[in-house]
Every structure is written in C-alpha cells, then in structure tokens.
Amino acid sequence: MHTACNHHHHHHLSSSFTHHFPYTKFFKHPTFTSLTPPTTTTRTLCSSMDGPKKPYRRRSSYGSSRKSVLKKTFKQEQVTFTAPVSDDPLVAIIGGGMSGLLCALQLEKRGVRSTVFDTGIHALGGRMGTRNIDEMVFDHAAQFFTVSNSAFRELVNEWSQKGLVRQSQGVIGDLEAGGHFFPFLSSPPRYIAVNGMRTLADSILSQSSMIEVVRPCWISSMEPYNGMWHLSENGKHRGQFDATVIAHNGNGKCANRLLSTSGLPLIARQMKRLELSSIWALLAAFEDPLPLPVAPFEGAFVKGIDSVSWMGNNTQKLSTSPNAGPPHCWTFFSTASFGKRNKVPQENIPNATAEKVKQLMLAGVEKALGLETGSLEKPMYTRVQLWGAALPTNTPDIPCIFDPLGRTGICGDWLLGSSLEAAAISGLSLGNHIADFLKSGGSRPDEFAVGLHEDFHPLQGHDIGQFPGLESNKNICEAEVQVGA
Numbered sequence: 001m002h003t004a005c006n007h008h009h010h011h012h013l014s015s016s017f018t019h020h021f022p023y024t025k026f027f028k029h030p031t032f033t034s035l036t037p038p039t040t041t042t043r044t045l046c047s048s049m050d051g052p053k054k055p056y057r058r059r060s061s062y063g064s065s066r067k068s069v070l071k072k073t074f075k076q077e078q079v080t081f082t083a084p085v086s087d088d089p090l091v092a093i094i095g096g097g098m099s100g101l102l103c104a105l106q107l108e109k110r111g112v113r114s115t116v117f118d119t120g121i122h123a124l125g126g127r128m129g130t131r132n133i134d135e136m137v138f139d140h141a142a143q144f145f146t147v148s149n150s151a152f153r154e155l156v157n158e159w160s161q162k163g164l165v166r167q168s169q170g171v172i173g174d175l176e177a178g179g180h181f182f183p184f185l186s187s188p189p190r191y192i193a194v195n196g197m198r199t200l201a202d203s204i205l206s207q208s209s210m211i212e213v214v215r216p217c218w219i220s221s222m223e224p225y226n227g228m229w230h231l232s233e234n235g236k237h238r239g240q241f242d243a244t245v246i247a248h249n250g251n252g253k254c255a256n257r258l259l260s261t262s263g264l265p266l267i268a269r270q271m272k273r274l275e276l277s278s279i280w281a282l283l284a285a286f287e288d289p290l291p292l293p294v295a296p297f298e299g300a301f302v303k304g305i306d307s308v309s310w311m312g313n314n315t316q317k318l319s320t321s322p323n324a325g326p327p328h329c330w331t332f333f334s335t336a337s338f339g340k341r342n343k344v345p346q347e348n349i350p351n352a353t354a355e356k357v358k359q360l361m362l363a364g365v366e367k368a369l370g371l372e373t374g375s376l377e378k379p380m381y382t383r384v385q386l387w388g389a390a391l392p393t394n395t396p397d398i399p400c401i402f403d404p405l406g407r408t409g410i411c412g413d414w415l416l417g418s419s420l421e422a423a424a425i426s427g428l429s430l431g432n433h434i435a436d437f438l439k440s441g442g443s444r445p446d447e448f449a450v451g452l453h454e455d456f457h458p459l460q461g462h463d464i465g466q467f468p469g470l471e472s473n474k475n476i477c478e479a480e481v482q483v484g485a
Contacts, residue, residue: 079263083227095248097126106431125201170298179370188469307364404445
C-alpha cells in the first residue's frame with residue numbers, strides 16, 4: 001500500500017496549474033514547438049496549415065475542481081517529440097516503490113541512466129513500509145509476498161542469496177468471527193524481508209552505479225521543451241530528461257494533477273480510470289501474547305468483521321527465535337468498506353477519528369478472536385494510519401503503458417494486479433520497453449505504443465492485496481513477461 005502523494009500534495013496545486021495547452025478546436029493539425037522556456041505560462045503551437053499563430057494566453061488557472069481537471073486534461077494537445085534521443089539518454093522515474101525501483105534497475109542493466117524521485121522522507125519503498133519505534137518493528141503496508149512469475153522468481157532468488165528476504169515458516173490462514181481459525185494447508189512459499197519490507201526497498205539499488213535517487217521530492221510539473229522533459233518541484237528545476245516514467249498511483253490526485261497540463265492526454269486518461277481502495281492500518285504492541293485460538297499464527301485473513309480484514313504478528317514473523325517478545329507487535333488492517341466509510345484527508349487525520357478507528361478495530365480484533373467484550377489487553381503502544389490510496393480495485397491487465405510520442409510511460413502493480421509481484425513485473429517490463437525505444441533512437445514511435453487504449457476490469461483479491469498461488473488466487477500474474485537481457 002502506498003502513499004506517494006502524502007501530506008505535501010496541497011503544495012502542488014498552484015504550481016501544477018500554471019501551464020496550459022490551448023483547446024484543440026483552435027488548431028486543426030498541431031505540431032508541437034515550444035518557443036518559451038518552462039518558466040513562462042505562454043505556449044506556442046503552430047498549425048501546419050495556417051502558419052504561425054501568436055502565443056495564446058489563458059487565465060492562469062481553471063481552479064482545482066475535479067470537473068475542471070478532467071475538462072482540461074482531455075482537451076490538451078498531445079506532445080510529440082521529434083528530436084533524436086540523446087547519445088547518453090537519461091530517464092526520470094517518479095516514484096520509488098517496487099515498480100519504480102525495478103524499472104530503474106532494468107534500465108541500468110540495459111545501459112540506461114535514470115533518476116528516481118521519491119516522496120519518502122525516511123526511506124524509499126512506497127507500499128513496502130516499515131516502522132521502527134524503539135525496539136518495535138512493524139510492517140505497516142505489504143505483509144509478505146508470493147512468487148509465480150519466472151522473471152520475478154529469478155530476482156527473489158538473488159535477494160535470498162544476499163540475505164535480504166527469506167521464506168516465512170509461520171502459519172497463516174482464515175480467521176472467522178468467534179475465534180475459528182482455518183490454516184492454509186498447502187500454501188506456496190511466502191517471502192518476507194528479513195528486517196522489514198523497507199530494508200528490501202533500500203537494498204534494491206545498493207549496487208547500482210547509473211541510478212541517482214532524489215528524496216524527499218514532490219515533482220509538481222513536467223514541461224516539454226526543446227525535445228526534453230523538464231521536471232520541477234514547486235518552481236525548483238529538477239533536471240531535464242529524454243523520457244519520463246510515472247511509477248506511483250498517488251492517491252488519484254498527484255499523478256492526475258501532474259498529468260493534467262503536461263500534454264499526455266492518452267496517458268492521463270488511462271491514469272484517471274484507476275480506482276483505489278482506502279484502508280486503515282492499526283499498529284499495536286502488547287505486553288503479553290494475544291490469546292490466539294490455536295498455536296500462535298503469524299497472520300490471518302479475518303472474515304465477517306467489518307473493521308478488520310487482516311492481523312499480522314510482526315514479532316513472530318521477523319524474529320528468528322521461537323519465543324520472541326515482549327513487546328508483541330501486530331499490524332491490523334481494516335476492510336476496504338470500513339476504510340471508505342471512515343475516510344478523512346490522510347495528511348490531517350482528526351484526533352477523534354483516529355481514536356474512533358482505533359477502538360472499532362480493537363473491538364473487531366476481540367470479536368475475531370472470540371474474546372469477551374472488553375477483555376482484550378490494552379496495548380502499550382498504538383498508531384493508526386490511513387492508506388488513502390491503498391490498493392487498485394480495477395486493472396487493464398497489461399504489464400506497462402507507454403506513449404512513444406510523448407516519451408512517457410507508466411508502471412505499477414495496478415497494471416497487472418495488486419501484489420508486489422505485479423509491481424515488480426510491471427517495472428521490469430517498462431524498463432525493458434523504454435530501453436528498446438531509446439536504443440531505436442526514438443525515430444519509429446508507431447512500433448512502441450503500448451496500453452494506451454486498454455479497457456479496465458474489476459480486480460479480485462483480498463482487501464490487503466493478491467498473493468498469487470495462495471488460496472484461490474492461482475491465476476494472477478501467470479502471463480509470462482518477456483524481460484530482456
């Protein structure tokens with residue numbers, strides 16, 4: 001789960017609405033030539049039939065209503081780059097979750113440099129989130145992952161050899177209200193990051209020499225100028241790039257705002273079709289082990305309780321000794337429907353909401369475990385967090401999207417599913433595709449368009465995502481993706 005667009009997103013509003021493309025009705029056959037540097041609000045578009053036009057000035061902003069954003073997005077001109085690709089091309093990757101990191105890694109394997117921009121204040125990783133508080137460790141987003149795709153399996157084997165991930169031996173299963181636990185008997189190998197998911201994200205690029213990481217950074221505008229993308233963060237220039245990758249779904253707001261004026265209507269349209277769930281996470285540490293219905297389980301998908309969909313024992317999962325703790329650190333997730341009903345701006349959660357959500361979720365845990373009301377031990381530490389853009393609920397079922405005219409692509413789990421594996425495959429695929437495109441010199445764009453018109457369909461899975469091979473999710477991510485050398 002992910003929040004690439006967190007409490008700073010409101011700062012973007014003014015800067016990302018400063019540059020506008022004129023309505024298409026004014027131009028019959030536009031070709032894109034920008035005669036002004038990205039710092040001005042003027043855009044010149046020349047019609048091949050009518051000769052040069054005077055710069056067309058608009059009001060500085062439509063305002064920020066969703067309707068106006070949509071109107072503006074779909075009326076904008078398509079940017080068409082015709083300049084040859086640089087001899088030593090540089091790619092901007094906006095978002096440092098699993099898909100963005102692996103896109104960068106794959107580009108490096110193909111000899112292409114990249115810069116990863118990420119909003120993480122403490123670390124990279126997006127939905128690979130881990131919180132360390134004193135001696136307590138909580139995976140507060142992705143809990144574990146499974147492997148069904150051969151390209152991803154290769155990668156996971158590498159991570160295993162480096163000691164970054166290991167198989168988890170603990171028991172997981174379904175927990176029905178009243179304390180009825182049903183273990184998964186034949187589940188595929190489940191992998192966890194040895195010191196919490198965040199450490200895996202930090203380690204992925206540790207050996208790289210062609211990848212620069214810039215964080216915390218909130219890219220607020222993409223401006224095409226002289227055959228390159230110019231990126232800036234609230235007016236501060238962040239570099240120029242031959243191609244750009246959107247590797248975060250934001251919470252629907254950031255990516256859409258970024259794309260609303262950048263001249264990529266087809267990419268923007270696909271991004272706007274994405275729907276995301278909202279899920280509350282409750283981190284809780286207890287002095288004593290929770291009274292579980294069976295020998296300690298490591299995690300359970302909770303059934304029939306509105307406020308809880310998953311409970312995971314971080315202490316047992318991450319510890320190498322059988323009797324770890326205290327404290328006993330648990331991550332509880334709400335259902336998506338509970339998240340939707342109790343949604344507030346995630347960057348400014350009212351104390352009353354946080355307290356209400358905490359009490360409702362703890363009551364849900366009590367009910368799931370079949371305990372008497374009020375008998376659950378009071379936790380020694382709690383923290384609630386809203387993942388406002390938790391997981392995709394629909395998908396186009398393609399590995400990546402790429403617009404060769406605007407030299408911009410999208411990767412992310414939502415293109416194939418809602419799992420770390422789906423994110424990984426998407427990033428690898430787009431990295432490979434962009435490397436092919438850049439090696440071709442960018443002169444044959446028709447051959448490289450992908451995913452710009454695919455329809456979306458609903459996504460099935462647990463409220464906390466999909467786990468290929470686990471339970472009834474066997475058919476997810478089976479499509480092999482060709483990942484080049």
